Amino acid sequence: MKIIRSKTFTAERAWGALDIANMNGITTRLHWTDQPYKWHVNDGEEVFVVLDGQVQMRYRENGEEERVMLEVGDIFYASVGTEHVAHPQGVARILVIECEGSV
Template sequence: MKIIRSKSFTGERAWAALDIANMNGITTRLHWTDQPYKWHVNDGQEVFAVLDGRVEMHFKDNGVEQSTILETGDVFYASVGTAHVAHPLGVARILVVESEGSV
């Protein structure tokens, strides 16, 4: 059993992660960041939940770049093949559920 106070989690670097669980190859990780990630496409599906802060999520839909602001409590789902990149607006804490070894 674990109790994790996400608002208390900080990292030494952007996108620092706390591994929470690995369930049959699906990982759940808490990330702390104050910097953008990089454009990427996951091998599998990804669920991205903003626990604290705000994130501007850029993604490509039919080859057209779009973006949306994710507020605390919002969830972004990336299907297989969805190119995306997260840009935190200040400090953010994000729960990410994805296939083990995803970028």
């Protein structure tokens, strides 16, 4: 049993994470960042939930780059093969659920 106050979580570096749970190879992690990530494709599906801040999610669909601004409470689902990159607008805290060891 644990309680996590996500609004007060910080990390020593961008995309630093707090491991919350590993359920049969599916990890749940709380990330803190103030910098963009990198373009990537996960090894499986990914659920990306903005808990604090704003994140511009960029993704490629049919060879075209798309952008969407994610606000607190918004969820981005990356299906297998979705190339994407997160660009926080200032400080953001993000809950990520994905296969263990994914990029």
